[in-house]
Amino acid sequence: MTKAANLASGKGHKDENFPVASRLIRPAHRAPIMAYYRFARAADDVSDNMVASADEKLAGLEAMRASLSGESNSEPTAVALRSVCRERGLDPVHGLDLLEAFRRDVTKLRYDDWDDLIDYCRVSAMPVGRFVLDVHGEDRALWPANDALCAALQIINHLQDCGKDYRDLDRVYLPQDMLAAAGARTDELVAPHASPALRSVIVQCAARCQDLLMVSARFAGEIRDARLGMEVAVIQRLAISLAARLRRRDPLAERVVHGKAEALGLAAQAALGRWIGGRS
Known part of the structure; x- marks a missing residue:
């Protein structure tokens, strides 16, 4: 399993406080939004894990960054988002910014x-x-x-x-x-x-x-x-x-x-x- 998968919480989009790609969203747009959500959920689970050390969390987030940037294929949710960004001509910065937030969650309390x-x-x-x-x-x-x-x-x-x-x-x-x-x-x-x-x-x-x-x-x-x-x-x-x-x-x-x-x-x-x- 990947570093992120090892720290997964099991939460999904139906557990969030606000709608995530509800049926109001056009079907053609739901898949890329859900790819982004799954990436964010995986990174959030890494930073929020109550057992892993700070170093383990940062390593997991770095693996996700490398996979989103195309330097690695180790993290499936990041690879999936990278593919969506490439196919749709979207800026991966929106995913990279999230990883910065989750790094802060580990290091800035x-x-x-x-x-x-x-x-x-x-x-x-x-x-x-x-x-x-x-x-x-x-x-x-x-x-x-x-x-x-x-x-x-x-x-x-x-x-x-x-x-x-x-x-x-x-x-x-x-x-x-x-x-x-x-x-x-x-x-x-x-x-x-x-x-x-x-x-x-x-x-x-x-x-x-x-x-x-x-x-x-x-x-x-x-x-x-x-x-x-x-x-x-x-x-x-x-x-x-x-x-x-x-x-x-x-x-x-x-x-x-x-x-x-x-x-x-x-x-x-x-x-x-x-x-x-x-x-x-």
């Missing part, structure tokens, strides 16, 4: 401030949306809106998992300057409930996610491909709901997620709104 966290999102989240836009042949003028949405999604995920990330991997994505200003300590993340100080930092971060989502508010409507536009509208709506919920609920005390029926209802409303808007 704290983030100084909001700008530092957004720089992490620049390589961990923004490339995902950029790849999907490139697959659809969309204008790169959409990248700023994409980047805002993707950063919000990433940070929402960090807030949802802040306790687990600290307990399992000693990672803290909450900005250190915000924690210090609030008088909160990182070791409070193991508590069953957030302290008032820690809660204030989570609320601040959720509010900043809402600011990012205001930047991406017009994104779905500006996408030429109507089906992709509906998918983005769904993701935007789910993100708005979760960001608001994280301002009201404690992610240390409960799992702040949507139920299946609730998520389906929000998704249907958002998709229908984008479909009607796209026809007008």
